[in-house]
Amino acid sequence: MTRPPETPYAEVIGDPIAQSKSPKIHGFWLEKLGIEAAYRACHVTPDALTDYLAERREDPLWRGCNVTMPHKQAVMPLLDRIDSPADAIGAVNTVLPSGKGVLAGTNTDAAGFLEPLAKDLAEAHYFRMARIIGTGGAARAIISALAGHGFTLVVAGRDPAKACALLDELAPGGEHYAIDLAHFSDPTDFAFDDREGCLDLIVNASSLGMAGQPPLPLDWSHAPPRAIAYDIVTAPLVTPLLETARAGGHRTIDGLSMLIGQAATAFERFFGEAPPREHDAELRALLTQ
Structure with a gap:
């Protein structure tokens, strides 16, 4: 998309970037609010990240950018302040x-991840547990968010040492566990106790289940009957994890929930107005066409 002259704009950067749904989300809100601004996707490779930021520093029309893979950590030393x-x-x-x-x-x-869990988190529980699959940038935000809401965390990755390091960094002092991803793939005969009054989550914070990737190897015998399945993958929207969760009677949360939630916070920072969330159903329909 070509930016009209003298039009304020924001963008999303990543490598690759063509798959990003962010331009549709922000463009939808800009149109609904009648804001004269633009939002676009910009392909930025790791080698070009420094030059990209240097150029944007000098552009008075630039309102900021969202950052996706693989830049979420690489961008940090290039910034003047981390809030x-x-x-x-x-x-x-x-x-x-x-x-x-x-x-x-x-x-x-x-904040985007927690948004669809707001009602659950407002309730009192005598125990909260989250099994989180993944150790990348998204997992960091999820681990930090859930640790701050009193969850016992089980983080699974291909490298359990990396999962352990994340827990030591982001959730120190808690009773948390790091395990190999393969732990969840085989059935277990573990007898869950009565989970009334508990909040249990299964969170896929990895790319497993994404189009072109193998499905997440999880056997649902590792989750109690009332566990909530939350998959941050957005393509496909109904992943194999969510399909098997629904078949087992579990409540599910799809990746658009987090994507729209995090975009809403960023949109207000970029353009100075809260997005019109009363149109979320229409936005979801647009994103799933």
Whole structure:
């Protein structure tokens, strides 16, 4: 998309970037609110990241950018300031101009992830547990967010040492566990106790189940009957994990929930107005065409 002259704009950067749904989300909200601005996708390779930021520092029309793979951590030393909660998470997904030539990094992934769980988190539970699959940038935000809401965490990855290091960094002092991803693939005969009054999550924070990737190897005998399946993958929207969860009677949350939630926080920072969330159903229909 070509930016009209003298039009404020924001963008999303990554490598690759063609698959990003962010331009549709922000473009939808801009149109609904009648804001004269643009939002586009910009392909930025790792080698070009420094030059990209240097150019944007000098552009008075640039309102900031969302940051996706593989830049969420690589961008941090290139910024002038890291704001909360990105400093605690150790990953940036939003860069904003802050004064003349100053770039600040923040993170809206954690807030976006928690948004569809707001009603659950407002309730009292005598135990909360989350089994999180993945150790990348998105997992960092999710681990940090759930640790702050009293969850016992089980983080699974292909490299359990990396999962352990993430827990030591992001959720120190808690009773948490790091395991090999393969642990969840085989059936278990573990007898879950009565889970009334508990909040259990199964979270796929990896690319497993994404189009072109193998499905997440998880046997549902590892989850109690009332566990919620939450998959951050957006293509396909109904992943194999969510399909098997629904077949087993579990409540599910798809990747658009987090994507729209984190975009809403960023949109307000970019354009100075809250997005019109009353149109979420229409937006979801647009994104799944």
